[in-house]
Amino acid sequence: MGMTRWICLGFGLGLLRPAPGTWGSLGALIIGLLIDRAFGFPGLLVATLLVTLLAYFTLRAELGTGHEDPSEFVIDEVAGQWLALLFPSAAFWWHGLSDWAIVAYPGWIAAFLFFRLFDIWKPWLVGRADRMGGPWGVLSDDLWAGVFAGVATMLAAGFAHGVLM
Template identity: 40%
Template sequence: MKTGARVLATFFGIGLFPLIPGTAASAVAALSYGLVLHGLPGTLYALLVIVLFFAGAASSAVHAAELGRPDPGRIVIDEVCGQLIALAFLPAAWVPVAVAFALFRFFDIIKPWPIRRLERLPGGWGIMADDVGAGLAAAVLGRLILLWV
């Protein structure tokens, strides 16, 4: 179980990158969206994100406990999930994907209220929830920005 949790929590090792692993994971999620995931039917895409959230919460809790830290930087499944929320149902064109990517990274790094409060949830829930909040904030603001672009 620990090996599977480590693989998923680090999103197949991306979290082990020595520099900016969260940004790298977000970039892989954005690239995956642009190349493949944008073509999924809406219900299947939503199901994928929901499964990723719950699997991410479980694997993050196990891997964080294994490392003895509440939210280690190597856990990046939360960034993947949050980035996919920010991108949900956008066209796979360069500008919308770039806007969603930049806004998600902004909200994930800055963590304005109430996003920061979500980190207080216990275990894997807190690891995942703040990125879901950042993804939702990026999705809303991104769509407003894209109305004028």
């Protein structure tokens, strides 16, 4: 098995059944939280940009111009999940709070659950991107799901804190 395929498989997470996308997202969540804990929001931002580029180029190498999205390829879920995590990470970083990944578990749980919801449901721009096919379509539907999940996480946090305070 070549290195690009192994990367697309999320180093084997995509081979887990059932629901390889959920396993890939869960692995991404754990690694993303570790990156944030070690390097903060700036580190997670850089890691997200790098994994997005890596995802595009490895997907392009594996898929060519093909339109299918193999369920075992989960590198796109990693990019989308980290994008969703950037939203709460940025909010805590902006307020000078560290270790949010430990003390603010509803934030990362919400980012994970909302990401999976939008990645499976594929509303509006997520579905449109998914129908594009090819490496960019395979990746961009997860990036849109990450954006939607990040916004939904922040709205949920605002609602929860507004109601609870």
